[in-house]
Amino acid sequence: MRIAVLSDIHDNVWKLAPALEFAAGAGALICCGDLCSPFILDQLARGFSNPVHIVFGNNDADTFRITAKAAKYPHVRLRGEFFEDEFGGRRVAVNHFDNIALAIARGGEYDAVFYGHNHVFDIRKSGARTLAVNPGAIMGCRFDAQANRVEVASTFAVYDTETGTAQGYRIGAGGEVAPHP
Template sequence: MRIAILSDIHDNLWNLEVAMDAIEGCDAMICCGDLCSPFVVDELARFRGDIHLVFGNNDADLFRITAKAAKLPAFHIHGEFFEAQLAGKRVAANHFDLIARPVAKSGNFELVCFGHNHEFEISRDGGCLLINPGPIMGARFSGGKRVDVTPTFVVYDTVTAEPEVFGVNPGRTGVVRMERVLGV
């Protein structure tokens, strides 16, 4: 199973559209929050597999996001925390690193995903792979100032247990496979 992992969209439909084209062959998606507006659900709905969403701190209109997603049978909203078995892997997701890190350390999961800080990260804590796919938005904030970064997302293969990192090309002309992350 190939699982697309996205986070921190912040209404950037242009970068999201490019990412959605690239993950077309994936079997499931985990979205770690901060869609921001309900209209983002419409773009996510193009995905043909199950979508697992946790809310972030900037998902202000939870009612309308939930109402839109409820009309889509493959769209699963999990509130602030998601845990499941996906293709035999114990998986958890939430928006915040302050929650995700202790969850990864618990030893109860093989994959824990998070977002929030807009900083791409793949690390290992014991037997758990910890993934922040980075922001689809394409920016982070440092010292109160906006810093442009490459919009990134991750595809995790449950068979090989390897993540692949993808970045949206400047000009939104597709994606580029970033350095393959092995042995983390």
């Protein structure tokens, strides 16, 4: 089973659309938070027909309207701030925050831990068992310690439960999707 892993959309509908098109064949989609506006949930739900699992991030302020929109889509599940589940025989945990997710990954209880928050694409092995995956940000930028905007690639990842590996993808300016890094 392939799982599309997205995070930190921050209302970037222009980069979300090609990610969803590319991910259409995946068995599930996991969003690690920061949709931002409730209308993004509509785009996620309409653009991906298989199960969609979403955790809230620190910029998902209007949880009331996000929840109301999610109720219209039977294949969308809001999972709070943390969830764990099994996909294709692999135990997976999801949280928005990098510091929490990496601590969970170090515990070695899961095959994969997905997270976002810092907008930094990263796939790494944590201990002998766990793959920690930050798909980066669909948004396409991050902010440094002085709150300066730093351009980064718009990225997402696809996790393969058969191999236990993940591959990153970059969304180009014209919407083209290519392997990353």
